[in-house]
Amino acid sequence: MYSILSQGRQGFRDHQVWGKMRYPLRRLTAMLKLYDLNLSPNAFKVRAVLHELELPFETIPVDIMQGGGQTPEYLAKNPNGKVPVLEDGEFVLWESNAIIKYLARLKPEAGLLPEDARPLARLDQWLFWQSGHYYTPIINLAVEKMFKPMAGKEPDAVLVASLTQDFLRLTQVLNQGLTGREFLLGRISVADFALASTLVPRQQLGLDISAFPAVAAWIERMEARESWKKAK
Ligand SMILES: N[C@@H](CCC(=O)N[C@@H](CS)C(=O)NCC(=O)O)C(=O)O
Structure with missing residues (x-):
């Protein structure tokens, strides 16, 4: 050693x-x-x-x-x-x-990272899901709604509608994960930072999370943190 x-x-x-x-x-x-x-x-x-x-x-x-x-x-x-x-x-x-x-x-x-196998696996589940699934409609909507207009191009309306549907379907998964808990693992962990950060551009992208009460309450909790405000 x-x-x-x-x-x-x-x-x-x-x-x-x-x-x-x-x-x-x-x-x-x-x-x-x-x-x-x-x-x-x-x-x-x-x-x-x-x-x-x-x-x-x-x-x-x-x-x-x-x-x-x-x-x-x-x-x-x-x-x-x-x-x-x-x-x-x-x-x-x-x-x-x-x-x-x-x-x-x-x-x-x-205490942002659990040590025991199961909570650590649960944390990894959310991190992989964030980078492999949840981020995809967000980045593609950013291309359509922010970057294309900046380059003088029109967004593809059919693609925007389908990406928005994907976002809503995935946000329902997140809502289910947060229902009955303050944070994804019960107590705050890096998983909350990973997932909540994905939602930072939601307003610019016209995405509404009000139909997902557990997500909306959790985002408010995250946004109230000093660390969150300093990162802005
Ligand atoms: N899975 C990567 C994604 C990194 C990523 O896509 N970064 C974007 C900004 S959010 C970027 O640098 N894009 C520049 C490019 O694609 O050229 C991570 O989580 O770090």
């Missing part, structure tokens, strides 16, 4: 110590860096979790619209050319849900 303190940060490679350490090293010195885009719900979720955990960080805005995600320097950090990316010293991580789990592990005492 490595000693966390004696190992030091230089030469640390996350893939070499897999299975040998229960927790990643705590960041003792280096400032966390977030490659960020204000408009992005996935970057928002990371900002909100950083604030919730009170972890100091600096943001590096990436001008995705002007090709900032496609420079060789940025592609070396994230070959997908997308935001967010977290840099913790030499450790570079993309995929927002992986990032927020990592951050929660840096401060386990905050």
